Amino acid sequence: MQTQSLQPLSDALLQTLKKIPNNSGVYHYFDGNGRLLYVGKAKNLKNRIKSYFRFLPTLAPAPNLSPRIAQMISQVAQLRYIVVENENDALILENSLIKQLKPKYNILLRDDKTYPYLCVDLQEDFPRITLTRKVLKKQGLKYFGPFSSGARDLLDSIYTIFPLVQKESCKRGKKACLFYQIQQCLAPCENKVTKEQYGKILNNALECVENPKKILKKLEENMLQLSEKLRFEEAGILRDRIIKIKQLNPLSSVDFADIVDLDVFALACLDKRAVLVKFFMRQGKIISSTTHSIKSEIGFDMLEIYKQAILNYYANPLPLVPKQILIPFDLGESAQELEQFLHDKTGKKITIHNPKSGEKKRLCSLAIENAKEILRLEKSDNDAIAQALKTLLHLQNVPYRFEVFDTSHHRGAQCVGAMIVYDDKDFMKESYRHYLLEGKDEYTQMREMLMRRIEDFTAESPPDLWVIDGGAGQINLAKSLLRSVGVNLEVIGIAKEKLDSKAHRAKGAARDILRNESLQEYHLPPSDKRLQFLQKLRDEAHRFAITFHQKQKQKTMQHSKILEIKGIGKATQNKLLAYFGSFENIKNAELNTLEKVLPKNLAQLVFKVLSEK
Known part of the structure; x- marks a missing residue:
């Protein structure tokens, strides 16, 4: 990637355009500083x-472009392209x-998470209902879902109320276990229930899976009984x-007669915000729905968003796929490209349809109304801080999703790293990452951790901003690594001010220094909301790193302490x-x-030594 500044729309770019x-x-547009502007196919x-x-x-932007694309073209200084065999390959790339x-x-x-399904193998003598996020390689499985939330709670409730085989291990047992004693299993292992009797119980349970509201009354009765017995925790x-x-799907009562299995994607935009709603309809009922907020x-390019939504969701194998996908937008030629992609992925013909009337049109309208309502209600107090950070630090975009990095070690031992994620409103703990590091100094450790995160961008996309716990050296390191792979991602740093070569840590008056990509320093007062926000993120990363470091240190100390005991070798340790x-x-x-x-x-010796420890 070139780092020298190039002029947009120059003769050099014109010469490149003549050779296409x-x-x-797939083509890439870059600005004069080598920053990636746009990828298209x-x-x-x-x-x-x-x-x-x-x-x-x-050379100038074409007159028929949208304002957004015209602004982008006016900044183009470099063009690169990758030739592929066909349009479908270009779409995926x-x-x-x-x-x-x-x-x-x-x-x-952002990549769609893989929604869970409930499934049951009806070919077994005494089937269990299980939760899965994968297509299981087994014939005769029946799937229910997808469930955008609450699948685990529904499954746990099923096993609380219905005396099904509770665990996989129970299938291998030959003697009634604790579950039989507490009346949560009928002990088919001892032939205490016939296949027919068990089948009737299973069918009742599956009816509750298809209509979760049927199980609520029984759960409420059980809850009251436990309360009366003062078993408040249970x-x-x-x-x-x-x-x-109850929150599983508020739209489950909406019934559309004679409609096949459908997935519905609907987008609503308002100013700088948009919401994408997805409905999953099976057998004429909306079984679950989910929303995706975009800023x-x-x-917003609606065609681009719909394309990405379909490509992301159907990229991985799904246990159940729809007969048709409804989108209240004309995708033009892209519809055929996406249908070919869906056929290649699923082996089935799935059409993409923009309904103009009838029940399917009403279903799309319902999805759009839900998206608009979410836009109306959705408001984040952090929008103002994110905008203020963009202005203060001269960022190219407002940062909504942050990744914050910190390392921890003790004299070069138990070296670990931590990444925490904050997205618009809250910490995204499911995206947190711990790293075991080999480097012995903080610079090498940071390099190792950032490279591993970059390598993971294929699985989880980059955020809007990296926040590094460190100074100019760490910022330059991060910029160099990102530039080497062409990722458009900005970096800032937050570091303690040094007084007499020591970090100043006055409680309530921490003198932290902020630095942007240009290494410009910002000395904000401790009361500044922007500083306090970044300190909150840094402190969470520090907590996450320190906690992991302490666990690793404890493991090492216990390991070495046991091996120090006379008569204890690795074989005995492994036995313990x-x-x-x-x-x-x-x-x-x-x-x-x-x-x-x-x-x-x-x-006795081991007990004595460890007790002293």
Whole structure:
């Protein structure tokens, strides 16, 4: 990637435009500083790319472009392209590069999480209902879903109320276990229930899976019984389950007669915000729905968002696929491209339809109304802070999603790193990452951690901003690594002010220094909301790193302490671990338990040493 400044719409760019081939492919636009502006795909690269430009009297944006694209073209200084065999390959490559490189003028939809399904193998004698996010390689499975939320609570409730085989291990047992004693299983292992009797119970349970509201009354009765017996903790668990099952799908009562299995995608936009709603309809009922909030400073390209939404959601194998996808927008030629992609992925013909009337039109209208209502209600107090950070730090875009990095070690030992994620309103703990690091100094450790995160961009897209706990050296390191792979991602740093070569940590008056990509320093007062916000993110990353470091240190200390005991070698240590499961359990073990594993004299010695520890 070039780092010297180039002029937009120059003669050098014009010469490149004259050499473009007629092949299918993917193209990249860069600004004068080598920053990625846009990634697009084309059936014919030459025709598509030239359509962006006017060539006489000088090179300029074409007059028929949208304001967003015209602004982007006015900044183009470099063009690169990748030739592929066909348009379908170009479609997939375009989507992959947008997710990995996060170009400035592309709208990035984060990868869809894989929604869970409930499934049952009806070919078994005594089937269990299980939760899965994958297509299981087994014939005869029946799936229910997808469930955008509450699947685990529904499944746990099913097993609380219906005496089904509770665990996979129960299938291998030959004797009735605890579940039979507490009346949560009918012990088919001892032939205490016939296949026919069990089948009737299973069918009742599956009816509750298809209509979760049927299970609520029984759960509420159980909750009240537990409360009357003063078993409030157990009652509280059922209360929480009831709440989640009620929220499972508020639209489940909406019934459309004679409609096949459908997935519905609907987008509503308002100013700099948009909401994408997805309905999953099976057998005429909306079984679940989900929403995706999107923010953009450059406006919204509805075609691009719908394309990304379909490519992201159907990229992985799904247990159940619809007969048809409804979209209240004309995708033009892209509809055929996406249908070919769907056929290649699923092996089935799935049509994409923009209904103009009838029940399907009403279904799309319902989805759009839900998206508009979410837009009306949705408001984040952090919008003002994000906008203020953009202005203060001279960022190219408003940052809504942050990734914050920190490292921790003790004299070069137990070296670990941590990444926390904050997205618009809250910490996204499911996206947190721990790293075991090999480097012995903070600079090397940071380099290792950032490179591993960059390599993971294919699985989880880049954020809007990286926040590094460190100074100019760490910022330059991050910029260099991102530039080497062409990712459009900005970096800032937050570091403690040094007084007499020591970090100043006055409680309530922390003098932290902010630095932007240009290494410009900002000394904000402790009361500044922008500083306090970034300190909150940094402190969470520090907590996450320190906690992990302490766990690693404890493991090492326990490991070395056991091996220091005379008569304990690795074989004996492994024997203890096999019995107790962890070093912590060994440390907390009673003497009589240790004597079950070790000779009496050795057990007494281990107990004494670890007790002193």
